[in-house]
Amino acid sequence: MSRKMRIIVGITGASGSLYGYTLVRTLHQLGIETHLIATEMGVKVMQFECGVKVDDLSEYAIIHHNQNLFAAVSSGSFKTDGMVIVPCSMNSLGAIANGVGDNLLSRAASVVMKERRNLVIVPREAPFHVIHLKNMTTLAEAGxxxxxASPGFYHKPTEIWELVTFMVARILDELDIEHELMERWGEGK
Known part of the structure; x- marks a missing residue:
């Protein structure tokens, strides 16, 4: 018996919640079962930057509260096809890199890693200091x-949504999810 593709999306308090919002909606449009975890600051930043309450995304995703460590996504026996944390704050990235699983977001990320599933982290910070870089290196070495969140410009964007869509397309590529969100380099007109 095959199951529907299932992705976990985490949204943290870093600026750039429009990326997470757009990813959740796109996964829904592609027919992918989506589980959403937002940190407390992720909820606040999404409201501030997008004017959207995380609970408003319940028509696109199954929402799990970050303090609910009993949620299905906290267990390796709950099969997923991967997880994306977008945007990912340096606080959350550091916790994950150091094995801290004291909330659902970091616990789910740890589970995805231990089960050798695809974890994609989209940091939204600049500049990086050496501890940020060491934490990212630790995670990269773990696969x-x-x-x-550095969109390209070769597709000649003229509006913000084109930059956001570019990043969502790259995230989908990392998860090996087929899409037609952007024209690929060398495959154009």
């Missing part, structure tokens, strides 16, 4: 994809 985590580090995908900074």
């Amino acid at each position: 985590v994809s580090i995908l900074p």
Whole structure:
């Protein structure tokens, strides 16, 4: 019996919650079962930056509260196809890199790593200091994809949504999810 593809999305308090919001909606449009975890600051930043309450995303995703360590996504026996944390604060990145699993977001990320599933972290910070870089190196050495929120410009964007869509497309590529969000380099007109 095959099951529907299942992805966990984490949204933290870093700026850039529009990326997470757009990813959740896109996964829903692609028919992918999506589980959403937002940190307390992630909830606040999404409201501030996007005017969207995380609970408003319940039509696109199954929402899990960050303090609920009994949620299905906290167990390796709950099969997923991966997890994306977008945007990922340096606080959350550091906790994950150091094996701290004291909330659902970091616990779910740890589970994805231990089960050798695909974990994609999209840090949204600049500049990085050496501890940030060491934490990212630790995660990369453990097989985590580090995908900074650095959209390309070769597709000649003229509006913000085109930059956001570019990053969402790159995230989907990291998860090996087929999409038609952008024209690929060398495959254009």
